[in-house]
Amino acid sequence: MAKRNKDNLRIKRKYLVWRKDAQGVSEATIDKTAAAISLYDGWLAGKDFRAFHSERARAFKRYLAGLRNERTGAPLSAATINGTLRELKGFFYWLADQPGYKSKISRAIADYLTPDKKSENARRGSLWKPHPSPDQVRHIIANMSQGTVIERRNRALVAFLFLTCSREGAAITLRLGHVDLAHNCVHFDGRQVDTKFGKTFTTAFYPFGEELERCVFNWLEELKRDHLFASSDPLFPKTLVGVGASRKFEVMGILREPWASPSSAAKIFKQAFADAGLPPFSPHRVRDTVAELAKDHCRTPEDYKAWSQNMGHEDVLTTFRSHGSVAPGRQTELMQRFRDRGRCTDDEGSDIIE
Template structure:
């Protein structure tokens, strides 16, 4: 079985042995072999833990080694594509010429056959190792691996990114298991940023002044432009919020109870300082007319192109996020009832939320594209459990067997489809821009409170406040345009309105002062109306 180990661990996370085994689909002995050949566990007593960035460093180094600089006991496994030490019982030496030998064995990680040519010196070393049953990692003269963290008096090997806090962070990960994976990653990014700011200092040594120093640095970052490494107001607020929540939890853990009880409160941000933070650029999203131009400009010659066009149309029809859109199946969309289902059991849905979506009232062209794409798949034998937007390799061959066609593993196809669609407009829209567009469309179409609530729920939001706060915000250009088009409000007093009513009902005596005043008011209003017509 091929083991290339091209999976990237999440750099900020901490993994225990069982999590490493699950991530790479390996056994416990393989983890031990990795530790023996250079993988550095996090320091401390107790079960071994591994930081994600250390796992990535280890595998990148192994792949880079290739055939060069192989040690005497190392072989290049063509299945794993990395240098490995074979199983000792499988090692066998055969003489091919008078002064050369062939070493044969089995990879200790995937079991594949490995071999390499030896000269007389290396042959003697391997033969001696076989005779004495010595460890292959120790037969090199002057090239032995650093000692592994095993035993009681072994020296500590720090990882590439040393941390004194990996064990408590792993405990927090267990506590944060109730959150969505992306939420946990965002919190970990903030925690690691704080840790890096103090060069890996143990969290148990954090003082009030340290938090104040970090908060000051955050605010200074907010005053810098993004090109110079500055942070947006949203980034600063999230960093402070994440760290306040973490230190509030940390203060209740064993070994950290000596931290100041009010430490987390020092992450509160001053309003006056936050007002100086540079505002983020307006989020770019298309109008519904631009969205229509996008799908009309997309090529439709190949099935892959028609799939990409259906992906873009589906985003505006359903309002689904890229992750959910890429994992839709045929059963999740009903072209007769004009509904779609976000089913967290089968789809990558944010916060594990499931709900039914009524197709949004976008132009019929969007609906037609989605309907024709589903019909095209159905005509080729696709069934309800098959992917609505499958990988291209499943589009050019007939479906065989009863196993459902799998959904996309990543959002890359969805992102690429939107990039192609927006090329004709000379802009770059992300899949999430479709949700902003739909929110802006709802602002125009919804006139009653219940309509706005229904529109918000159809986007998957529990509150209209969430929709209004985070989606389809009015840009500065639109704001200035709207304000510039407003006219001065009507300043007619109640007495003048009553006088006008009497005039139009012929209740005033011609030639009287009241009649003349009413005539002047009428002429002013007629002149104002004439100006509007000319504009």
């Protein structure tokens, strides 16, 4: 068992309390911070945080580079390594101001934990990411099984994620009362729904077609009619498992409570694509698909602004920067078209601006 230094544990706990109460960060961020500090503390093998110097920082960076993912066996990604280093750097910046530590630690030494620019640029890169096309989305919804209540819930979940462009963590915390069927929209109340940074906004359904909308409408009606769900009940309830006639654990229906974590929703999402013979896309790729759909519907700057705002983005550039990359083949095709077409005329330029 790895040695732990009692002073390290005390100062780590104090820092986490400061992060939560003084900086107001979320529990998920607190967990990431705690994991990064614990990883470093374990590597120290009982040594005090005060014994921090440039060579120790460099040695820890080399240690991180040699670690492998426990599940896949692959080297840690640049995002994981850089995230760990950023959390540690912030911790030592804070330590440099604390009594009993500021005489031992300086921010200049903590800067040795800065990720190298090459890997940081790679992490921030906005290269095109494989994601399902709008037609593929419509295909899997049309072909997903719907014979049982669990299958209908799963089908509605996948359709809902695309219609609203919501993150799975937010979707599983929604209640029936947050969905406004009369206006085809959803109210993401940051006080009740697990939205990013606790933001509150309203999202109207994206134009994926009647099949996806009908799927969600029918699911809401089934919850209210057959299961007597009210406005305060979860939109996507967790699975009820019990001992069946065969004296084995079986799926027996749904509970009147939401999933505790988004992992089950992510698994359902990936399985839907795998069952259709497509790559098991992550729910994170939903926003890339929605950004691709924008090209079929948006014509003016106002269109793009409304589309971006509907995703919960305050700045339309966030949408383009994070999810608006052009596929390499399409990029080459467009560049060839530019060469063949020549320069825009003044009239064409004014039409685009308008």
